Amino acid sequence: MKFKKKFLLYVLIINFSCSTFKNNQNHENLYKVYKIEHTNNFYFIYCEKADRKYKIISQKNDKLNTKKIVIGNSYQFQLQDFPDYSQETNPLAGFTPLVTCFSLDKNTEVCEEYGISLCTTKNLKGLYYIK
Numbered sequence: 519m520k521f522k523k524k525f526l527l528y529v530l531i532i533n534f535s536c537s538t539f540k541n542n543q544n545h546e547n548l549y550k551v552y553k554i555e556h557t558n559n560f561y562f563i564y565c566e567k568a569d570r571k572y573k574i575i576s577q578k579n580d581k582l583n584t585k586k587i588v589i590g591n592s593y594q595f596q597l598q599d600f601p602d603y604s605q606e607t608n609p610l611a612g613f614t615p616l617v618t619c620f621s622l623d624k625n626t627e628v629c630e631e632y633g634i635s636l637c638t639t640k641n642l643k644g645l646y647y648i649k
Contacts, residue, residue: 548592554645558626561645563587564634565595571634575600575622579644586645593647597637 549572553564556578563574574595587593601620619629630636641648 547594547596549595549597550592551587551589554587554589558623560622560626560628562628563642563645565593572597572637573628573631573634574637574639574642575628576639576642576644577622579646582643582646582648584646584648587642587647594641594649595639596641597635597639600636600638 549565549567551563551565555562555564559578561576561578563576565572565574572595574597619627621627628636
């Protein structure tokens with residue numbers, strides 16, 4: 519009987535430890551949205567995590583069967599630098615340009631802002647969050 523109690527206690531401790539680790543992992547990737555702007559066919563989503571700020575570029579999209587992001591909520595964005603000069607396939611790998619504005623299309627330009635990293639993410643289409 520003592521063996522069963524010890525085994526049950528052991529299982530409960532392992533289960534609690536794993537769920538705590540999983541919850542901590544999920545919170546590490548959370549970005550809180552604090553502002554949303556739009557220009558022509560693009561949204562600019564401003565978010566922050568651990569005192570760092572990000573500006574996500576997201577092209578407007580038709581309505582998807584998922585929820586729209588909301589200012590004040592946090593999401594697990596998978597951010598990628600824009601433009602990404604670190605890719606080995608990029609002939610400018612490792613190059614840092616002096617240009618601070620980029621053309622997204624013939625009518626839209628996005629500019630870097632002091633203290634805010636310019637990014638894109640694959641799990642956002644327009645304002646629709648994709649898990």
